[in-house]
Amino acid sequence: MITYYQNWATQLLKEYLFEYPWVPCTSVVCGIFACRLVYNLSQLINGICFKHYSTLPKMKKIEWDNRAISTVHAIFITALSIYLAFGSDLYSDDLQRGPILFRSSTLSTFILGVSVGYFLSDLAMIFWFRPSLGGMEYVLHHLLSMAALAYAMLTGSGQFYTYIVLLSEITTPGINLRWYLDAVGMKKSKAYVVNGVAIFLTWLVARVLLFMYVYFHIYVHYEQIKLLSHFGYFLILIAPVVLGGLNLMWFVKITKGMIKTLSAKKD
Template sequence: MHKEAGEDGSDNAHFSGLSREQICRCRTHRAELIDSSQSLCFHCFNLTLFYGRSKPLLTLLSCAIKQFAFLCLCRTVSTLHALLVGLFCLYILFFDEAVNQDPVWGDPTLVKINVSITTGYLISDLLLIFYYWRAIGDKFFVIHHLAALYAYYYVLGQGMLPYFANFRLLAEFSTPCVNQRWFFEVLGYPKVSKPNMANGVLMAFVFFLVRIAVMPVYYSRMCSVYGTEAFYKVSFGGRSAWIFSSICLDIMNVMWMHKIARGCYKVLLSSRRSKPESQENGKTN
């Protein structure tokens, strides 16, 4: 009782000169201020505790977002590289007379530029594959890149076989469709969606055109120079790299073509089956 009387006395001393209604309002505001301060301290404590416990999760999420953005950038760069090198390759095939007339020892200036661009890209892509092996690692891609780099070493170092080195770059035209398929998959497009199906059919067609259908042209030109004087001027290492890399790359191209064709056929077949089912559901409904 004495304590309460003391507190009331001190309050009355603070609020001297004020009416009873004003004193009640001041006490109410003071109580609200104390409650707000306590609530703010409580939330700050919880936020600090949550951040301390979830910091590893936030760090992991940030790394995943950065990795995803980096992979998107890599796919975009891959598409731009493929279009640049592919168009340059067509220009050389149609307009570089020196290379077309002498496929073994023709002037390799333009071809070296094109091959240099591809070599730089293959090296950087190979390093990225090793660094992000869990996300994009593929042993066949590693073999493909190493086989191509093995052959391009002789093209850039000794200027030999410019026609054949440039001809292999036609295969880059299939890359944009492959990258677009990855983007559709990341964006959540169903496999039977029209954009995904159109890209899949186009990918199968272009892949067959620039990697499979051109094989007879490539190997017939190879046979035409086999045993000639220009052929024997090529070092044994250069000939080995040329023949070995060509066979190795084309074996993988056939494997990939078979895989792409099967996938395309399955998607088209499933889309045809889904149409009658949707029509039947529409009738029953």
């Protein structure tokens, strides 16, 4: 049975690369181009619509526009992750369609490529403007994310886990909104407090509890994971653990910040 699935996965990969060789490269380029487009539109729209934007220092403006890119990507990838992982039948429990770990489609592969393009663009900006846009924890997060995304995109394996983990991007708009409110001097507003509580709840669900579901799913489907290449095997076992550890580290900081804000508001 193991030999059969190994041969089946190899043949699937060969057919995929032969039939859709343009998908990975095209999707990554589209992702990079979309990031640049959002960055330019953010400069244009914010310069016209938000009076506070023009008063910000140059580095603050760059971070403002950078966060606009991450917000658009988060909304885009979260919506499509929900659809592909739960709304479509691509990863259903239909055993006749083969192991869930080896299922993919042109759409699912293209979307992963767009996300790779985003992480490449964001990582380039982090290095170019270092350390203003993030430290080494962000670099580690992006490198692991790109490795998992690229592997799932190029091989068609492990895409289900990739999309489940990408659901954690649902927390990004709230994080960015918190930064925006602080940048325009609304740190003591009610909106800032409400947003902080929302960040805590979404982070708990999407980056803590959801990762527990991923660990459980990996345990249940471990026999399929053993059919992967050595790189894919260790990637699926290591990446969620490292990313989950980073999420817990940030969750502790978010919890402390929320408690501090609520205590100050109560006083």
